[in-house]
Amino acid sequence: MKNASKSRRMPVLAMIITDTILMAAAVGVFMLFDYVMPHSGNTNGTVVAQVDSQAENTFELPSASKSSDADSSSDDSETSSQDSSSVVTSQPTITTTAPQTEKKPKRTTANWYDNTGTDQYEADQNAISSITNASVTSEQIDSYTGDDAEITIYKKSVGEGSEKITYYVADVYVTNAGVIKTAFANDTYGKNIKSNVSQMARTHDAIWAINGDFYGNSEEGIVIRNGVKYRDNLNDADVCVLFTDGTVKTYSADEFNTDTVIALGAWQAWCFGPQLLDGNGNVLSSFNTTTYLNSSNPRSAMGYCEPGHYIFVTVDGRNEGYSKGATLSELAAIMSDEGCKYAYNLDGGKSAMMYFDGEVINQPDGGGRDISDIIYIGG
């Protein structure tokens, strides 16, 4: 009898294998349910801010200030300029700036799994100086002039060989903060609701778009979009807020207070990060990130120069010889070089995509992926 019950028992090795397979299956089902299956947020949000384009906080576009100077001297231009309310131009110009200094960035010696000082991840000064001292090849690849926005797209690269970083810069001027809009995938707020950048941009007649913070991948973090608050349960991530007066401020999780930013007129709030600059254009001494996330990757970031003037950057990566991607220190240096006071890291990796005039202009890793939200102009 004892032998019979013993023979029915599974061998130890088979038991271990079965348990491991079941565990993998359980993790897979969990991931499928929590990270893939869409869950509608079932909320229309609460309106917390509105931008009045006629209000006093309206900014002048660079071309408008130039033309107002020129208007006094020549009225003929009116006849020659056809309907110039919305013009897309393509003027490739290549420039190289700054002297080249051959400084190879030293990589951090920390292991990929070492999260020592996660909240105080020290900026890599060698990587920063390698960007700020290197020559930048810049090519203007496109531009757009509309009634309420001017966008100039540059393709830039820095470094050589395996250290080369290629990135796209959208130099954006707007007449008021309301011109910078955001959109959800399928126009629905919720978890795991995804669509591709081009589709979302076309749906909203956007001339330009960039990926957002992939809010739908998480259940936590502030979500304020186009003046509507959808979520305000906070996590440890840094927050970036675009206010209705056109200013942008980045906050660490400790500094951030939802009621305060709503009272100040929060038009958009993103929760991903980390913040990259200190408000005066200097690279922060430490970032709220981990060693793994700080490695060279494709990245997107938004920067603030002054009310009405913003810089959006998409760094290509994981493509040796074309672009290795950027660490957070390198991205911060790029944003500082572009003249930003505040800068904020958006979702990266395969999500890093920039769209202009009907197509994705950068080379996303693996062709990109579907994401939750975009930042766009137009429509």
Place this chain on the structure above:
Amino acid sequence: MKRINRILPHITIILAGMFIVFWTLDILNPVMNFINRKASNKLLLVFCILAIITSIMNVYYERKYDSVKTDSNNCKKENKSE
């Protein structure tokens, strides 16, 4: 009951393995928030309850085994003395 006794430790092992995976992923990418999600919290509760049940069962059977062993030893001693 016997079948449950056999299955429970395996479910506990599977859940423990899942949380080791989540913990590792969370270290790599805290933004994904693997451990602190609503679903993970529910799984954690299930894991804790199962761990308690399995441990109680283990303690119970160990004590039962010990008492049976002691009884059989006593019996052997008594038989020897007779």
